Amino acid sequence: MSTDLSFQRCIHPDCGKTYAVSEVLTACTACDNLLDIEYDWSRLPVPGSLREFEAKWANRRNPLDYSGVWRFRNLLPWAPESSIVTIGEGQTILQQSNAVGKYVGSNAGQLFLQYEGLNPSGSFKDNGMTAAATHARMVGAKMAACASTGNTSASLAIYASTAQLFRVVVFVGSGKIAYGKLSQALDYDAKTLQILGDFDDALERVREVSGERGIYLCNSVNPFRLEGQKTIMYRVLEALAWEPPDWIVVPGGNLGNSSAFGKAFAELKALGLITKIPRLAVINAAGANTLYRLYHQQGLRWNDGRTDDAKIDGFFTTMDAEKRRASTLASAIEINRPVNLKKCLRALETCNGVVREVSDQDILDAKAQVGAGGFGCEPASAASVAGAKLLRAEGVIAPSDRVVCILTGHQLKDPDATVAYHSGNRELFDEKLRKQGVTSAPYANSPTVVENNLQKIIEALGV
Ligand SMILES: *Cc1c(COP(=O)(O)O)cnc(C)c1O
């Protein structure tokens, strides 16, 4: 057992091996399971109530108090303040939206959108990357790397370019990366390797290369990242005056977010800072539904940490044998082997959670509604709203339930799908969307083509 105030610990209850925070690991060396960051809360200054965090707003000239991640640093106390790398991440808002609420089927006032696209690189990934960058600095890393469907690389690249502490190499798969995201990695001067394969291939290679060359790995197998992502839940609670909602609905890709949310609530409850834990809904795209299948078709559960590993291995062996590969327009969640699968199962247990899958059609329709009723989002993010609508229709979520949908990425990240959906250009629609099983665009807001003539323009306006 470690005597440090914070340490890393294997998630498997029969192992539980601990490691110092200063060690750079992505898995337990004894049993290869994931690691958690744990704290000896009995020897740490635990806040008396969550309201104490609001006082930090008065001290916004201190970059650590300005950060929407680090003003909660007492709840992730593993980094010395002098090591923290922050670029003002986490200035995100919770918007109550009756327009989207109506679409979902919620009562007025009960549907909320958490806009993580407002982060510096335009996705929630910055919540975790500020923590990974901090840890990289603590251990003196000269180079950091990640595999990415786009947003992780954009986030790592912006931290590297602004902090100038380490060089970055990002591994992206070929084909599906959205231009908005690729442009960020290039613009932020990250060395970019386009692997001839998909995301899962890129992740496997980057893990090998990192191990081989001692490069700091920033994928969500990095347990420090998930500590930063816990703060998304703290900000949601803060926006709701510390009253936990009934539901948190989140898209599921590599399952880092859902895992972090579960840990956040488990800790807050254990510390006596909340009494109620919201229910968690993790939403897969139907074209990338590993969690959904394992959970519903194979009955896989956390099982007190003794997950049925043979079931998981068998699932992936079959997946490979059948050459089944994830395919969805929601590229940020186009993942075959979610690395945080077991932690997500634990979070589902903690939060009495549910798992659903939604089609690309559902995702794009929900995305159009998020755009029409708010700030918009990228396709993967809209899986949360589509999932909330499905759970409402099933009666799992009640009309009176207070529901928070996490919008993980900015509207401008992936304009291709948006334009294809709205433009009314048949060729573009067929090429980008119909190929992926989207057959209609019921919420399309198509531009009207009009002659360059005042009278015609007035007629077109219809006013
Ligand atoms: C990374 C990402 C996700 C998936 O999150 P996980 O934590 O991997 O489940 C969803 N949406 C967007 C926009 C992302 O960038």
Ligand SMILES: [Zn+2]
């Ligand atoms: Zn272990």
